[in-house]
Amino acid sequence: MTEAYVALEGGHVIEGRGRAPGTARGELVFTTAYSGYEESLTDPSYEEQILTFSYPLIGNYGVREERFESDRIHPRAVLAKELTKDVADWLAGEGVPAVDHLDTREVVTDIRDGGAMKCGIAVGEDVTEEDALEQLEQCKAMSDHTDIGAQVSVDEPVVHGADNDGETVALIDCGAKGSIVDSLLERDATVHVFPYDAAAADVEAVKPDILFISNGPGDPVNFGQAITLVEAFVEDTPVAGICLGQQIVAEALGGTTEKMTFGHRGVNQPVLDLESGQVVMTTQNHGYTVADPGDHLEVTQINVNDDTPEGIDGVEYDVLTRQYHPEANPGPEDTLDFFDDVLAMASERADAQAVPADD
Numbered sequence: 572m573t574e575a576y577v578a579l580e581g582g583h584v585i586e587g588r589g590r591a592p593g594t595a596r597g598e599l600v601f602t603t604a605y606s607g608y609e610e611s612l613t614d615p616s617y618e619e620q621i622l623t624f625s626y627p628l629i630g631n632y633g634v635r636e637e638r639f640e641s642d643r644i645h646p647r648a649v650l651a652k653e654l655t656k657d658v659a660d661w662l663a664g665e666g667v668p669a670v671d672h673l674d675t676r677e678v679v680t681d682i683r684d685g686g687a688m689k690c691g692i693a694v695g696e697d698v699t700e701e702d703a704l705e706q707l708e709q710c711k712a713m714s715d716h717t718d719i720g721a722q723v724s725v726d727e728p729v730v731h732g733a734d735n736d737g738e739t740v741a742l743i744d745c746g747a748k749g750s751i752v753d754s755l756l757e758r759d760a761t762v763h764v765f766p767y768d769a770a771a772a773d774v775e776a777v778k779p780d781i782l783f784i785s786n787g788p789g790d791p792v793n794f795g796q797a798i799t800l801v802e803a804f805v806e807d808t809p810v811a812g813i814c815l816g817q818q819i820v821a822e823a824l825g826g827t828t829e830k831m832t833f834g835h836r837g838v839n840q841p842v843l844d845l846e847s848g849q850v851v852m853t854t855q856n857h858g859y860t861v862a863d864p865g866d867h868l869e870v871t872q873i874n875v876n877d878d879t880p881e882g883i884d885g886v887e888y889d890v891l892t893r894q895y896h897p898e899a900n901p902g903p904e905d906t907l908d909f910f911d912d913v914l915a916m917a918s919e920r921a922d923a924q925a926v927p928a929d930d
């Protein structure tokens with residue numbers, strides 16, 4: 572059997588069965604999602620993390636590319652109670668180490684008690700516990716990945732749906748899931764995808780009806796240019812954001828963000844809308860949260876489990892953001908209407924600003 576060692580912050584080493592060889596290090600997190608492993612593994616927000624699935628069997632319906640959220644696997648390594656051959660082969664093919672036959676309840680309990688933590692992994696014929704500990708030693712804190720956007724963003728602007736008749740969206744790609752682009756295209760928008768560090772003049776040149784900040788990995792304060800773009804555009808252009816996007820908008824408009832103990836990752840996170848009193852089930856994947864929205868933003872939705880902000884509106888600006896993933900993939904589609912609301916906000920503003928024709 573292939574050796575497999577998982578070294579947790581503090582030096583505790585867990586042994587498992589090696590399913591895909593290699594060494595890796597990253598921030599150890601868990602998701603409680605019971606399906607959607609292809610979408611989760613290709614979600615760029617998992618960059619620099621090691622993903623533990625708490626659901627015991629991962630891979631039981633195969634691996635299909637049409638369910639991918641990006642063109643590669645983003646977690647640095649994967650832990651599960653049992654991985655099917657399909658998933659293990661996929662991980663091995665992309666060079667992502669994988670370990671199963673370990674007690675994932677123990678791993679999840681450790682993360683719940685100690686918080687998301689540094690982790691080192693070694694899998695292979697001849698690896699030792701020391702190899703995993705050496706990886707752990709070299710592991711950086713998530714907030715020290717100061718240019719993580721460069722690892723997940725497009726290098727050059729890309730346009731989707733150029734012939735569509737709807738709103739023009741400038742999507743700042745901080746590690747965007749493909750489903751966010753698809754959700755906008757399905758609603759007839761033209762989507763200009765910009766690099767995470769795009770210059771304001773380049774974004775301005777496409778005359779966007781809305782500035783949309785995507786999801787993405789790591790600490791929102793490390794996305795300085797996206798924060799600057801929100802500051803530059805918010806007076807004249809509606810702004811939307813998903814997950815990291817909500818955090819970036821808060822940082823830009825006088826709010827603050829903070830790291831959570833172990834975050835929210837799963838597909839059944841309950842969210843309460845404070846105005847309607849309705850609770851919806853949502854897909855989530857985040858380790859940071861808005862701590863204080865500041866004076867320009869108002870919290871409109873909260874997490875039922877811990878009261879953290881899930882939805883935010885602008886007080887005097889046209890701003891609409893969500894901490895969860897309205898695009899689902901994986902998970903419930905209860906919140907897809909976010910995209911309708913965002914595009915309606917953009918079109919109402921565009922109508923209001925249109926110069927009346929002379930009669």
Ligand SMILES: NC(=O)CC[C@H](N)C(=O)O
Nearest residue numbers: 786787789814815858859
């Ligand atoms: N899915 C996301 O956009 C994650 C946002 C951010 N990286 C966090 O962990 O909170």
